[in-house]
Amino acid sequence: MIISGPLQHEILEHAIQCKTYVAKFHGRADVLDKLEKYIKNEKENRPCIVYGASGCGKTSVLAKAATEALNWWSDRAVSVILRFLGTTPTSSTVYKTILSISQHICKLYNLSMEIYPDVLQLRHQLETNLLIRIPANEYLVLLLDSIDQLEPEAYDCQWLVGTFPHNVKCIVSTIPDHGNILAHLKGIINYNQLSPNETEHLLVSVPSFEVSTVEIVYNDWLAMKKRSLSDEQRLFIRDLMEERNEILPLYMKLVFDIILTWHSYDSINIELKKLRNVDDCIRYLFNHLEKVHNRLLFIRAICYMTSCRNCISQNELEDVLSLDDEVLESVFQHYIPPVRRLPGILWTRIRNDLDEYITEKEADDSSVIYWYD
Ligand SMILES: Nc1ncnc2c1ncn2[C@@H]1O[C@H](COP(=O)(O)OP(=O)(O)O)[C@@H](O)[C@H]1O
Ligand SMILES: [Mg+2]
Incomplete structure (x- = not known):
């Protein structure tokens, strides 16, 4: 076509x-x-x-x-x-x-x-x-x-x-x-x-999933991502799911996103046992991304994005972040560039990691981004 x-x-x-x-x-x-x-x-x-x-x-x-x-x-x-x-x-x-x-x-x-x-x-x-x-x-x-x-x-x-x-x-x-x-x-x-x-x-x-479905789905998704799990990791997930009577597919998907951040040598950390619902998973994923990206930049970026009533465009978000001195100070720790502006790539990297959770809409005739829910 x-x-x-x-x-x-x-x-x-x-x-x-x-x-x-x-x-x-x-x-x-x-x-x-x-x-x-x-x-x-x-x-x-x-x-x-x-x-x-x-x-x-x-x-x-x-x-x-x-x-x-x-x-x-x-x-x-x-x-x-x-x-x-x-x-x-x-x-x-x-x-x-x-x-x-x-x-x-x-x-x-x-x-x-x-x-x-x-x-x-x-x-x-x-x-x-x-x-x-x-x-x-x-x-x-x-x-x-x-x-x-x-x-x-x-x-x-x-x-x-x-x-x-x-x-x-x-x-x-x-x-x-x-x-x-x-x-x-x-x-x-x-x-x-x-x-x-x-x-x-x-x-x-559309009802929730039965617990038994989760393992079938995960096996398939892991194969799609060309990933595998250790026996310990597998057992942990089974226990986590079996504590519930029914599973919301979104919860299943977010736990899977968390699994994807694991390495084969990672042992199960105690925080993971507390992943009881969708909110817990989102909090966990955000904590993880805070560590991957500059913490202050990440937190401010998602705060600005969330607090805008009519959503925010990507350019506006970069502008707002560039007006935030604390963000700039944390980004330019070792070197002050001639133009005091957030390098676009930093937001792009965050955006890429949040890609599955963000959607583009239209507000006031321009394209804006917001959480996909
Ligand atoms: N039948 C299914 N098989 C596999 N994954 C599913 C299934 N239903 C939902 N999911 C996954 O669960 C998450 C939430 O599903 P979604 O269809 O977006 O729910 P809703 O539209 O009701 O909010 C998505 O990541 C989706 O891929
Ligand atoms: Mg939907």
Whole structure:
């Protein structure tokens, strides 16, 4: 594919992320089975809602579904439109997302559209002018991961089409306890407390992992990273996991990131036994990175990044760090350069080590960085 414009770039960004999630993916047969049934259910025209706690694996499930959809509908021409909301500037606001999806549909099916200034007009166009023009023998799967990453004004989900043509299926995901998103989504599918059976198949919860899954996943991930563990390290992890009834995949992933910092000759230090939850792991990883990088620089960089209300751009962050005399003093201990400014490479090194945890969004028309959650 030739990457010729912003739309292609956007599509590719999400495709790359999808590939990364799918490469690490394991199990979840029950959840995928429900999604397969939904996709194949010709009578169902409402969207399907995947929900679960932060870090339970919703994004992974949607990524996997994006690739599996082609097998589920193996007998027909299928296109997939996938957006991991909040992971690119274009997918960070509902307006830009709906615009991009509409353009994507026009590109796929050779349709034309208007660029309206308002999200509800775009939605109307999508529903009444684009989706229904998809040829009957073509099938489209629309996947929108993490509605909670959109701006709060989007939480009412009024921008989401509620009824799709027979050849379009839509799966969205969200955390359940944030800004009433789940309640609004339930409204869209006409969830009725008195007869929950009618919408049961449209509400797919993603539970935690069972302890036994962890070892299988780790073996696979270690092989991917071409790493191995000593018997002592292996035993330690088994004990750590067995103390729990169920494992949040995000916790499993962070413990794995910690494992990657070990050397074969490292003995298990006592701190590791205290890694009970996601917060403990993040604290441990940050402590480790403090030692790898200049401690003061690292701490100030993540403080400045976290404390900005509307996120911060990389250039702004370098500027702010360069205005911090204490940071400069700690960086230039032995030598004072002619220009008193933080060498860009120092932030780049930190950024590289935090790469998996940081995402780029758009705020006030510029690209900014923030924690990916
Ligand atoms: N089924 C799975 N197999 C392997 N790894 C998984 C699975 N589900 C989640 N993970 C890993 O756990 C972490 C959190 O998962 P993610 O899908 O981002 O959760 P959520 O979107 O619910 O916050 C990611 O690093 C992901 O790769
Ligand atoms: Mg997610």
